[in-house]
Amino acid sequence: MSDHTTRHAIALRYDGQHTPTLTAKGEDALAEAILALAREHQVPIYENADLLRLLARLELGDEIPEALYRCIAEIIAFAWYLKGKRPVGFIPD
Structure with a gap:
């Protein structure tokens, strides 16, 4: 019996549009x-x-449902x- 736990990762791309x-x-x-690539580029990681x-279940290139x-x-x-970004046109209260 193996104690190995499979590690999984998913990456999404969002361009704001x-x-x-x-x-x-x-x-x-x-x-x-x-x-590692996400960390290198300071992309927040959500678990x-x-x-x-x-x-x-999605294939590469699929849009999220x-x-x-x-x-x-x-x-x-x-x-x-977290990165200090705001959507275009965002006006804080």
């Missing part, structure tokens, strides 16, 4: 490479096993906030 798309997914060494399982728009939008908004 179109629906986020799946740009990378992988297990173990590929997952570690995806995460959620349930969301990962849903997104892993409409049912996940709100969830993904909240994650993107938080990632932008």
Whole structure:
């Protein structure tokens, strides 16, 4: 019996105009490479096993399903906030 736990990673691309798309997914060494690249480029990393399982069903280049728009939008908004970014035309209260 092996104690090895498979590591998974998913990467999404969002340009601010179109629906986020799946740009990378992988297990173990590929997952570690995806995460290392994200860290290198200071991309925030969000961990959620349930969301990962849903997104892993997509093929590379697929848009996220409409049912996940709100969830993904909240994650993107938080990632932008962490990086000090604001949407075009955003006026704070």
